[in-house]
Amino acid sequence: MTDRPRPLPAPLRGVNLPNPLGRRALVVGAGSFGTAVAVLLARGGFRTTLQTRTAQQAEQLRRDGENARYLPGVELPTSLRIEPIDAGPGRAEFVFLGVPSAHLGDAVRRLEADGLDRRAKVVSLSKGLVPPHGIPPTVLLAERFGSARVACIGGPAHAKEMVTQGAGLVASSADEELAATIAAVFLRAGVVCEHTDDPVGVELAGAAKNAAALAAGATEGQGLNAAGAAAGHIFSEVWRLAERLGAQPVSFIGLAGTGDLVATALAPQSRNRRAGELLAEGVPTAEIPARVGQAIEAFESVPLLASALRRYGIDAPVTTGLVQLIQGTLPLPAWVGLVRTTVPPPARWSAGEPGPLRRWWNGLLRLLRIRRDPPALEATPAAPAVEGSAVEEAPALTAGGDGAPTAPAATER
Numbered sequence: 001m002t003d004r005p006r007p008l009p010a011p012l013r014g015v016n017l018p019n020p021l022g023r024r025a026l027v028v029g030a031g032s033f034g035t036a037v038a039v040l041l042a043r044g045g046f047r048t049t050l051q052t053r054t055a056q057q058a059e060q061l062r063r064d065g066e067n068a069r070y071l072p073g074v075e076l077p078t079s080l081r082i083e084p085i086d087a088g089p090g091r092a093e094f095v096f097l098g099v100p101s102a103h104l105g106d107a108v109r110r111l112e113a114d115g116l117d118r119r120a121k122v123v124s125l126s127k128g129l130v131p132p133h134g135i136p137p138t139v140l141l142a143e144r145f146g147s148a149r150v151a152c153i154g155g156p157a158h159a160k161e162m163v164t165q166g167a168g169l170v171a172s173s174a175d176e177e178l179a180a181t182i183a184a185v186f187l188r189a190g191v192v193c194e195h196t197d198d199p200v201g202v203e204l205a206g207a208a209k210n211a212a213a214l215a216a217g218a219t220e221g222q223g224l225n226a227a228g229a230a231a232g233h234i235f236s237e238v239w240r241l242a243e244r245l246g247a248q249p250v251s252f253i254g255l256a257g258t259g260d261l262v263a264t265a266l267a268p269q270s271r272n273r274r275a276g277e278l279l280a281e282g283v284p285t286a287e288i289p290a291r292v293g294q295a296i297e298a299f300e301s302v303p304l305l306a307s308a309l310r311r312y313g314i315d316a317p318v319t320t321g322l323v324q325l326i327q328g329t330l331p332l333p334a335w336v337g338l339v340r341t342t343v344p345p346p347a348r349w350s351a352g353e354p355g356p357l358r359r360w361w362n363g364l365l366r367l368l369r370i371r372r373d374p375p376a377l378e379a380t381p382a383a384p385a386v387e388g389s390a391v392e393e394a395p396a397l398t399a400g401g402d403g404a405p406t407a408p409a410a411t412e413r
């Protein structure tokens, strides 16, 4: 077989991970990533079933021995069972959700209605947020199933390259054994998979990289510094939300964030980057998914990210500007102007730990201030602010009379 990933180097083969052989896995959604994950799970030793949306699709995949529409050129293992979603989850021990995040809520309701086993683990493959409130998929899944039964996958993983040469996956869960079991099956299939305990960080990093790749695609024709600035601003804006939700920096710095951003922003076949390029060519947003032939997850996720940022009172002019670019209310030159002139907030320099004298003096000042002004109610740091209250929308920027960008005033954050 030429399409198998190369065997892992010795140190990875030696990692002490649970043996996943013989467990029953179900992959719901037979698009490019769902199919690729199903191929790897079967190679890694899980008894795997891939579920298509319709009976005709299942029949076609079985007949062709490949998913010609979504993953052409990859032979489906003979051990991989293929059936329509109507068959229900049966006795699956692990359910991998390979549908775009906009359909995740439906897929979960269906699993519950069809009698998902009470101990089954549920793993999201999505790099988007769930509508209508823009919550990370594992937050929704944890509400339904409990966090110990829930995990997600992130990291640079273009579907075809993953099954032929490898990828840099991250399996993340609040439950260490679950994350390690998932990592183990991918490692057995010859694909690197780190395991971590920060599912929300991994998911927000994936959503941020889709938004950043779209923004970079839309901006690269105007200059690569501008494309890099667009991606960098979006990453740091979304990081502030992730930090509020308790995420770890390594999720944004490592494979799930920076690694995936580079893989996506450099890939000519990336849907999100391509969608940005088409936007820059003036193609209306509504026509782009049909032109690309697959779901453009960032189109749904970027507005959800922007409203989550607004709810948490996080100033996010570039993410908000990207929403307006997608919605066609911000012309490209004005978007580029916004990206080029946004000034991030200055760092907060720490003066270090105050000594005893300084602590006494600060205490005295506090006391005097309290005598003068009665204490105000303190906001709970993580409490969402009332929708739309804390942050102004990105400045409405327009093209000048001659079509040239109206240089926006430097935007302070």
Ligand SMILES: NC(=O)C1=CN([C@@H]2O[C@H](COP(=O)(O)OP(=O)(O)OC[C@H]3O[C@@H](n4cnc5c(N)ncnc54)[C@H](OP(=O)(O)O)[C@@H]3O)[C@@H](O)[C@H]2O)C=CC1
Binding pocket: 028, 029, 030, 031, 032, 033, 034, 035, 052, 053, 054, 070, 085, 098, 099, 100, 101, 103, 106, 107, 125, 126, 127, 128, 157, 158, 159, 160, 294, 295, 297
């Ligand atoms: N492709 C990639 O390289 C990567 C993708 N991902 C993530 O994986 C997820 C899926 O993406 P991807 O496979 O690329 O998307 P695709 O557009 O290739 O495929 C989506 C698949 O989901 C199916 N589907 C949609 N809604 C439902 C539903 N309600 N029930 C059953 N099936 C449904 C579609 O069926 P139909 O054909 O009938 O419409 C289609 O088979 C995304 O969230 C993406 O971020 C993550 C890493 C890499």
Ligand SMILES: O=C(CO)COP(=O)(O)O
Binding pocket: 127, 155, 156, 157, 158, 159, 213, 260, 263, 264, 269, 270, 271, 272, 273
């Ligand atoms: O997430 C991906 C690779 O890791 C795929 O990105 P696109 O959805 O932009 O193609």
